[in-house]
């Protein structure tokens with residue numbers, strides 16, 4: 408008996424029928440499942456050497472150095488710099504571009520709070536840009552929003568897949584804008600053979616627990632530009648370069664900044680190095696499962712799928728589906744959850760995008776209310792930012808984001824799904840899809 412005939416005739420679980428499955432799906436923590444002896448070996452090497460600091464120590468092991476050079480050779484970048492989070496990497500990159508008061512950074516309304524935070528903390532103003540069917544920044548809306556204040560574009564490869572990175576890069580070149588590519592959610596991704604992170608002036612990644620690989624906390628940035636790299640080195644540390652012996656070197660006038668203290672420790676470096684060597688295997692597993700599900704559900708009436716131009720470059724951790732109405736979306740998600748397509752208690756395995764919190768611009772309280780870390784309201788009150796006094800970040804600014812936050816849903820695709828789990832997910836989609844077709848007809 409195949410997975411779908413097993414269940415298709417069943418009454419929906421939400422209406423009292425038998426669910427497709429009863430055990431929760433695995434957690435949405437891709438790298439965590441792959442932590443094993445290799446992470447232990449490299450981390451222990453640092454501990455045994457009693458040298459957790461990257462620049463010097465009793466017997467420094469050079470783990471962060473190795474991570475950076477292997478990252479460059481694996482993914483094809485010139486310079487890489489390990490840092491202590493993706494959020495820090497975003498801030499460092501924008502500061503290296505020289506972004507500040509009087510500038511706008513164009514940013515999609517579907518992103519993560521860290522993107523807005525990085526822009527605001529440099530003193531610049533976020534300019535919202537809508538997404539398209541790729542769930543990443545819409546190149547056409549970007550062109551509409553570029554204005555005299557535009558200094559940089561922060562493009563985000565959302566939910567594991569790339570968007571129209573090549574077109575965005577072309578627009579940035581045409582308008583002389585800096586491009587920062589946020590690949591926190593798409594480590595190992597690519598578009599037409601070109602790695603995530605190589606489309607902009609700087610690319611950043613995060614190694615936080617939910618990402619394709621993890622060191623618990625951590626991040627990395629890449630660039631082809633030596634001067635930008637040196638600025639980032641100074642900014643991520645204490646504002647200055649270091650000597651070959653690892654001591655601060657304030658002598659070079661070009662690299663005298665205020666550093667933000669975001670160095671990567673050797674412990675994180677060791678763990679990230681072990682995980683980086685596995686990330687292709689991790690993403691291959693998720694991609695294969697996700698595309699099997701996509702293929703099997705693509706013809707279900709009433710369900711549309713996120714547009715992904717290059718399936719081979721998708722990293723696979725998230726399946727996004729789109730429904731005709733907000734109500735249909737809610738009902739569908741509730742119904743497949745009832746069929747057992749859900750994760751352990753506290754997970755975000757199967758949710759409507761309404762539940763996706765600060766991934767949507769209007770769900771970020773500090774943005775909507777223009778909050779400040781400083782008493783006098785910087786950067787919103789800065790005279791150079793007076794041009795943005797009337798900017799609003801309340802819901803209603805971006806039609807596609809606003810609609811997708813209501814009509815789209817996501818299913819996280821764990822890195823350890825078994826064939827039986829995949830079959831169950833497909834069976835649940837088909838079972839609910841069948842009933843859904845009847846429901847949609849009745850709603851017509």
Ligand SMILES: Cc1ncc(COP(=O)(O)O)c(C=O)c1O
Pocket residue numbers: 491492493494495497518519521522563589591592613614615624625626
């Ligand atoms: C798109 C995006 N950018 C930046 C970050 C920030 O990374 P971190 O949590 O390492 O600061 C994250 C993840 O949290 C993210 O999803």
